[in-house]
Amino acid sequence: MTDATPHRAALAGLRVLEVGGGAAAAYCGRLLADAGAEVCSTALREPLRLAGIVRADDPVEQAYGHWLAAGKTLLPAMAQDAVQTLSRGFDLVLVGEASQCDAAALQPRVASVDLCWFGRWDPRHGWPGSDLVVQALNGMPHMVGPEDGPPLANGDRQATLVGGVTAYIAACAALLAEPAGTPRRLEVSIAEANLVLAEMHMYFFQRDGQPMRRWGINRFAPNSPVGIYPCREGWVGITVATPDQWRALCEALDLKTMAADEGLATRELRFGRLDEVEQGLCAALARRTATEWAAVGRDHRVPIVVVPDAEGILQHPVFGARASLGRLALPGGAVQVPRTPFGLTETPVPTHLAPARAMAVDHPAGPAQATATPAAVAHAPPLQGLTLVDFSMGWAGPLAARLLADLGATVVKIEAARYPDWWRGMNWTPEFIAERGYELSSIFCGMNRGKQGVSIDLTTAAGRQIALDLVRGADAVVENQAAGVMAKFGLDYAQLRAVRPDVVMASMSCFGTGNAWSGTRAYGSTLEQGSGLPSFTGTPGTPPTMTHLAHGDPVGGLYGCAGLLTALVHRRRHGQGQYVNISMVEAMLQFTTPALLAHQLVPAVPLRRGNRRGHAVPHGIYPAAGADQWLALEVADADGFAALCQLLGRSDWAQDPALRTLEGRREHEDAIDAAIAAWSRPQAPATAAATLRAAGIAAAPVLRADQLEADPDLAGADLFIDLVRAVSGPQRQVGPAIRQDGQRLGARSPAPLLGEHSQAALQAHAGIGPARFDALVAEGVIGLSPKPARNLV
Incomplete structure (x- = not known):
């Protein structure tokens, strides 16, 4: 604790109504409950409550449902008009991707957050959604697995977790917005949210023009080792x-x-x-x-x-020391599960997850608003008026800060002429500097749009003072420097708090600060490796298998943003800042939940099953016509399998009572997979997927990341932001997966050139006039061209 004030949960006193089903919305609700909100869950019909959450009658699926419901109050199912009436007593309403609820009719006090697999503005709206389909469409599986295939999908439940934390970010942003007379209407596409994983690869393709390919297990060209x-x-x-x-x-x-x-x-x-x-x-x-x-x-x-x-x-020593795992009470006993990784030091999330509790239908709705639906208004971006000082570099920290800029915040990015953001370049040769190669990095541009760039030498006393002056006028700070660097600069939390007592500071590191492994040097790949997630990917007999070159960076960026926003909501409501000690490995740990539950509940079940999953048979990636062309599909139930049998010409399977059960299909999984492969191999993947979808089966072609920018469906969804930047020229970037009042949010100014906004930003945010600015440039405290002191080869 940083002072004598007793902590309270960050979102205590806020009321949230969750309209199920859908695992992404349920996870968003779980995060809100962990942060202290009162979350009440209902559904339009009882069977919808667990749709997409408990997908099969087995202990792991049931336990996952308990994990998502922990800390919530369960209300009976009720009709749309009753939900509409009830919504008036809540600050937020979450509308699940499988809920069948009309979000526009609900009237919460602050905002509704409406989740769907594919946005209502997306040409793919109405496609059957699933984790596998979303992963196939974001291009990531295509790069993973043996060179001759099949590609390997990411683990189960990952797409919905990414969608859920993105919705949580939207919800917190709405809670930070200036009060409005009408609720904000926020919409989140799960498919678009998962494109954050593909951004780096899209920008690499813009840079190199080289199509993506698989190089084999745990090989990602041209990186070695x-x-x-x-x-x-x-x-x-x-x-x-x-x-x-x-x-x-x-x-x-x-x-x-x-x-x-x-x-x-x-x-x-x-x-x-x-x-x-x-x-x-x-x-x-x-x-x-x-x-x-x-x-x-x-x-x-x-x-x-x-x-x-x-x-x-x-049994991990650091996970144990940080309480990275919590205890979840189940009907048959408690299990260990990943704890929500927000890193809040003043308002920590619980380590013991209380089971959901039922409440009768007469649950009070709270004070009602006017019955009439107010006219729609155009709300300002939710974070307009908030200022962040960004000391981060690379991907995870800059992504967290960019998300704030996309939602309307003013973000001041700090670099130094002698130590620029490492994504500007690694090898600072004289030729690279003379040709301004440091301004050509497409991924730097993608991660830093919407920011004001300031170049300060923090190793000088004057530079440190400028940084403190910037923090004095800011609401929050984010950094992802190596352990001890901010303290060395005189800019750790205690020193920032001395100039801004209510500041929120988020530190984003591999294993968090203050433990025996805090000094671990890490990249996004290190975070995936250290989380253990590769131990559950691939097949027996192969090494633990990575699914991404830098998986931990975008995932860490999302959870870092979520933790930072949670602390800012608490600050807005109670006037108290805090230190946010983010461990990005813990963010990746969220994805291990299904495997950890399986290990504790059904230890005999293998955890590495390639593209197969326990809840659906068939579930996999199958060959299609053309070199390295693939089709992803999964069948969720007996009716879907009957429809598949018609396409395969296997009426005998459709009439076999044993194959109408999941267990029966599992016993014949090899034969079913072989029949699908024989059917799909002569067909173009998009054609085969369309045929399957017409039969009600979730399916999609397995795209490559370099195909996404030209994908007509994404273009039709108004996803991209086209920017023109001095030196580097035009670039198409991926916009945020959040819309407000039907309009996509997102910053519309390009990433800064090195030190581009130094004079204007320092005048506006630190009161430095022209004469003082010129003197600081002459002294080398402010640098407008790079003079790096590292990696000269």
């Missing part, structure tokens, strides 16, 4: 991004020959000899355990982490 490798005991994840890190890795593993080999000096050269590189790594790693090598990595500042299995997660 980035993967998961066996040790004497256990597995480690390793990521090397810079020349300094390669040299440090060779020193740590005693690979003197490799260190001296100029043919391995760059990541591109190493990728060309990856078999040789990985053979050398595995031979060295066999000398020690994974735990020992992770300690060596911390000592040498190389991103090396243990890749835990399910039991390793449950």
